Amino acid sequence: MTKHPKMTASDLPGRILLLGGTSEIGRAILRSLDAPPDTEVILAGRDERRMAELGETLPFRVQTVRYDGTALDTHQHFVDEIFAAGPVGLVISAAGILTPQEVLDRDPAQAGLLVQTNLTGQVTTLLAVAGHLRAQGSGVIVVLSSVAAVRPRKANFVYGATKAGLDAFARGLADSLHGSGVRLLLVRPGFVIGRMTAGMSPAPAATTTAAVGAAVAAALASSAPVVWVPRGLAVLSTAMRLVPRPLWRRLSR
Numbered sequence: 294m295t296k297h298p299k300m301t302a303s304d305l306p307g308r309i310l311l312l313g314g315t316s317e318i319g320r321a322i323l324r325s326l327d328a329p330p331d332t333e334v335i336l337a338g339r340d341e342r343r344m345a346e347l348g349e350t351l352p353f354r355v356q357t358v359r360y361d362g363t364a365l366d367t368h369q370h371f372v373d374e375i376f377a378a379g380p381v382g383l384v385i386s387a388a389g390i391l392t393p394q395e396v397l398d399r400d401p402a403q404a405g406l407l408v409q410t411n412l413t414g415q416v417t418t419l420l421a422v423a424g425h426l427r428a429q430g431s432g433v434i435v436v437l438s439s440v441a442a443v444r445p446r447k448a449n450f451v452y453g454a455t456k457a458g459l460d461a462f463a464r465g466l467a468d469s470l471h472g473s474g475v476r477l478l479l480v481r482p483g484f485v486i487g488r489m490t491a492g493m494s495p496a497p498a499a500t501t502t503a504a505v506g507a508a509v510a511a512a513l514a515s516s517a518p519v520v521w522v523p524r525g526l527a528v529l530s531t532a533m534r535l536v537p538r539p540l541w542r543r544l545s546r
Contacts, residue, residue, distance in 0.1 A: 312385065325509065364414075373421070408451070431474045442456035443530045477518070479519045483498045483500055
């Protein structure tokens with residue numbers, strides 16, 4: 294089995310980049326890290342006012358920068374500027390939106406925006422990040438996938454398609470980084486109770502942002518390439534792949 298470098302309390306990065314600076318899961322991961330208060334955290338997103346407010350709740354030195362996941366032609370320059378200020382040890386890719394399928398059915402342009410945010414923009418940004426981390430010879434990338442990547446359902450098939458694409462991209466990127474000193478940790482949570490899913494009934498095996506954050510922190514201190522939250526989803530995902538398609542179509546969500 295392939296061994297991956299572990300991240301322990303003694304080698305936590307001095308600079309951390311969170312893509313999707315208002316992400317609840319992203320902030321939960323930051324809070325779960327046993328990082329010293331002088332750690333520099335860069336919150337990157339579109340809502341700088343909101344990021345500044347959230348930054349005050351984190352026990353680190355926080356900087357906010359504007360980042361638009363849909364502005365593809367800006368991503369290389371954005372990443373270049375981040376790394377020009379100094380090495381980055383940990384990049385958490387948590388940018389994403391969840392738009393109801395019925396809205397996407399009525400407005401395909403919204404589906405295009407979701408695909409750009411959840412998949413295309415992450416591809417362009419993470420390729421740029423990977424180039425800099427290769428040059429450093431060290432660093433960790435955390436990519437937030439989803440159990441929805443396993444088998445998209447009719448209730449949210451566009452969202453599921455973006456997560457399936459991101460999951461495949463992350464696995465390929467991890468393989469391409471093998472031997473470079475750079476590690477990629479792929480995170481596959483189930484239904485996460487939080488702001489993004491407000492108003493929705495929790496699905497089976499639902500989890501919380503705090504649980505995801507704790508699981509990611511534990512995985513960073515291990516050699517795991519993938520973490521499921523909750524852990525039992527790894528088994529459930531195998532069963533999901535085996536459900537006959539006529540039965541799968543009957544699932545309401």
